[in-house]
Amino acid sequence: MLKKCAGAIGLVALLAATSAAQGPRDAGDAKSVINQASKAMGIDGLNSVTFYGAGANFNLGQNNNSNAPWPRANANDYVRTIDFTRPASRATWVTYGAPVTGGPAVQGNGQQNITPANAAWAQQLEIWITPWGFLKGAAANNATVKAQTVGGRRFNVVTFNSATKSPGGQPYRLVGYIGPQGLVERVQTWLENPIFGDMLVEAEYTNYRDAYGLMFPAEWVQKRGGYPVFELQILGANANPANIAQLLTVPPPPAGRGAGPGAPPAQPAAAGPTSEKLADGVFRINGAYNALAVEFADYIVLFEPGPQNEARAQAIIAETKKVIPNKPIRYGVISHHHFDHTSGLPAVAAEGITIVTPAVNKAFLETALSAPRTLAPDSLSRSGKKPVVEGFPGDKRVFSDATRTFEIHVIKGLPHADGLVIGYLPKEKILVYADMFNLPPPNDPVPNPPVVGTMVFADNIERLKLAPDKLLSIHALVPDRLTSVADIKASLGRK
Numbered sequence: 001m002l003k004k005c006a007g008a009i010g011l012v013a014l015l016a017a018t019s020a021a022q023g024p025r026d027a028g029d030a031k032s033v034i035n036q037a038s039k040a041m042g043i044d045g046l047n048s049v050t051f052y053g054a055g056a057n058f059n060l061g062q063n064n065n066s067n068a069p070w071p072r073a074n075a076n077d078y079v080r081t082i083d084f085t086r087p088a089s090r091a092t093w094v095t096y097g098a099p100v101t102g103g104p105a106v107q108g109n110g111q112q113n114i115t116p117a118n119a120a121w122a123q124q125l126e127i128w129i130t131p132w133g134f135l136k137g138a139a140a141n142n143a144t145v146k147a148q149t150v151g152g153r154r155f156n157v158v159t160f161n162s163a164t165k166s167p168g169g170q171p172y173r174l175v176g177y178i179g180p181q182g183l184v185e186r187v188q189t190w191l192e193n194p195i196f197g198d199m200l201v202e203a204e205y206t207n208y209r210d211a212y213g214l215m216f217p218a219e220w221v222q223k224r225g226g227y228p229v230f231e232l233q234i235l236g237a238n239a240n241p242a243n244i245a246q247l248l249t250v251p252p253p254p255a256g257r258g259a260g261p262g263a264p265p266a267q268p269a270a271a272g273p274t275s276e277k278l279a280d281g282v283f284r285i286n287g288a289y290n291a292l293a294v295e296f297a298d299y300i301v302l303f304e305p306g307p308q309n310e311a312r313a314q315a316i317i318a319e320t321k322k323v324i325p326n327k328p329i330r331y332g333v334i335s336h337h338h339f340d341h342t343s344g345l346p347a348v349a350a351e352g353i354t355i356v357t358p359a360v361n362k363a364f365l366e367t368a369l370s371a372p373r374t375l376a377p378d379s380l381s382r383s384g385k386k387p388v389v390e391g392f393p394g395d396k397r398v399f400s401d402a403t404r405t406f407e408i409h410v411i412k413g414l415p416h417a418d419g420l421v422i423g424y425l426p427k428e429k430i431l432v433y434a435d436m437f438n439l440p441p442p443n444d445p446v447p448n449p450p451v452v453g454t455m456v457f458a459d460n461i462e463r464l465k466l467a468p469d470k471l472l473s474i475h476a477l478v479p480d481r482l483t484s485v486a487d488i489k490a491s492l493g494r495k
Contacts, residue, residue: 030145033156033178034138040182042213042239043132050081050241051216055093055232057110060224061195061339065418066364069227073097075110078232081247084136087127089114090248113250121164121172122191128162129203131184131217134176137162148177155179166192166375183208183215192376194309194343195368196225214239225368273312273319278470278482279428281404283323285316289341290474292423292432293320297401300324303423303432304474305332305353306344310378313344317351329353331390331399333408335434335474336420337361345369346380349387358410358419362391397421404428409464411436414456424466431468433457437488439477446493458488 038044055078058070073095080091091112098105114123127133141160148157156178161171177186186204193199201224205217216237222230241247273291276284281295289307293300302320306313320329332348333356335341342365348355349369357365366389373381380387397408407424414420416435423432436457440447461468471483489495 030138030143030158033145033158034135034143037156037178037182037184038135038139041131041135041184041215042210043135046132046136046214046239047085048081048083048240048244049132049214049216049237050079050244050247051234051237052077052079053232053234053236054078055220055230056228058227058229058231060229061343063227064415066337066361070225070229075232079247080112081241081244082127082130082133083244083248084127084133086116087114087124087133088116088248089127090250111250119164121162121166121189124162124164125172125189125191125201128174129187129189129201129222131176131187131205131215134158134174134184134187137174138176150177153179155185168192168375168377170374172375181208190375191224192373193225194346194378195339197368197371197373197381198375199224199371200226209234211237211239273315275319275323277323278430278472279425281324282425282428282430283320284472285319286476287312287316288476290472290476291316291320292430292472293324294399294404294406294423294425295324295327296399297403298327299330300327301331301333301399301406302329302353303333304335304341304434305329305355306334306346306348307341307474309343310347311344313347314379316344317347317353331356333357333397333421333423334361335422335432336417337364338417338435341434341474345387346373346378350379350383350385352385352388354388354390356390356392356397356408358395358421359391359393360419362389365389409460409466411456411460412463413459414453416453422460424464424468426466429467429469430472431461431466431470432472432474434474437471437473437483437491438475439479439483439487440491446491450492454488454491458485458492458494461485461488 055075056072057075058072060070063070075093075095078093080089082089093110095108095110096105114126128137138158138160143158143160145156145158148155158176158178161173164172166172172189175188176184179185184205188200188202190198191201203222205220207218208215209218214237216234218234220232220234221228273285273287276286278284283293285291285293291305292303300320305316317329329351332353345355346369355365366387369387395410399406405426407426408421409424411420411422436453468485477483
């Protein structure tokens with residue numbers, strides 16, 4: 001996966017001698033298999049490599065439907081260099097695509113920088129799951145090997161553990177599949193993820209070509225969560241490039257941008273949630289991601305209970321219990337499945353709160369949240385509870401008793417996410433929403449072209465015949481305030 005990052009430590013320290021027992025043959029067999037594969041791959045004497053081509057990134061957790069692949073963004077003019085001796089890596093690429101709000105396509109520049117400064121496995125794995133990095137790592141370890149038949153083909157499966165420990169205290173494991181020709185065809189490792197738990201990271205390498213003795217895969221796919229997060233077609237590769245230092249050097253940011261003199265001061269982290277009473281028994285739980293707590297006679301409903309991360313969800317839950325004491329939080333309604341809105345759900349499930357969402361998201365959330373969480377044990381794994389997900393049918397779910405009614409409506413026609421919902425309190429005339437409307441800047445009060453999400457939002461409010469006086473955005477607005485239907489119409493040039 002391509003992203004701005006930094007990280008990795010020295011090869012010897014990274015790849016300590018730790019064995020992964022999976023019915024292995026003896027270490028001598030493993031050493032022989034690794035040596036033969038290294039010769040077949042042409043990596044004897046390889047200290048660094050640079051390669052180029054074209055590919056794509058895919059945005060993990062931001063798919064338009066929870067059961068669909070991650071959305072794609074092309075990565076053209078892709079160049080990547082790896083120095084295995086440091087270890088370090090730098091990649092650059094160019095993107096070109098239309099913004100999600102509509103309008104003409106724009107060009108952007110991407111980069112990924114991995115330096116020896118960070119030991120996080122999320123960065124390190126990008127070096128060591130490459131076919132060359134895997135063999136170097138296996139050679140530096142007390143790796144094990146076993147024979148396995150996959151799809152009718154015989155593989156030598158080599159396994160070793162990194163010295164880097166997960167938050168749970170165990171080393172990260174790497175497993176590589178070496179084919180009959182001695183070429184590395186697949187490498188697997190696992191990385192902690194708030195939604196998927198122990199998430200499989202799998203890289204597949206096919207259509208090998210020869211560059212003056214160095215074998216490189218012309219086709220490269222990395223998957224996370226079952227779908228590709230990175231694809232690459234490699235056009236060429238060079239072993240031990242003479243200009244390795246230049247290739248790995250990160251240029252300074254343009255004048256007036258980034259850190260340094262003249263740069264804007266860093267903003268402090270958002271404070272923990274505080275509350276604001278919007279009506280009797282209705283509270284906004286404030287933060288960078290807001291939540292709405294709604295009191296009923298015998299229980300509480302939270303709208304957006306688990307955004308951002310586990311700590312954020314726990315803070316929202318604690319604040320809700322503070323402002324509405326002595327009642328259980330029985331239901332937590334998520335606005336939609338995107339991971340920035342759901343990565344705190346393990347804490348929600350650990351509280352025994354039923355997660356409420358349209359039926360389209362039920363199977364995905366149940367499966368993902370039920371996965372093992374050994375790399376980074378969280379409140380859900382420690383609680384011993386199973387997540388409870390209610391996938392309601394149709395386009396509406398209503399919470400109601402003698403005290404009030406809270407309507408949950410599915411938004412229709414929104415490209416951003418299938419199964420995105422809003423919450424509406426008809427008596428209090430309060431509506432809560434996510435990802436459809438932000439206050440436009442003063443210098444562009446009527447964006448042209450119009451924002452697609454805003455148009456869809458306005459049309460749905462009219463379709464559902466809702467009459468809210470106050471609108472609460474899950475994402476805190478700038479400036480932060482409640483908004484109105486009049487604000488939405490004004491941004492669209494409507495009356």
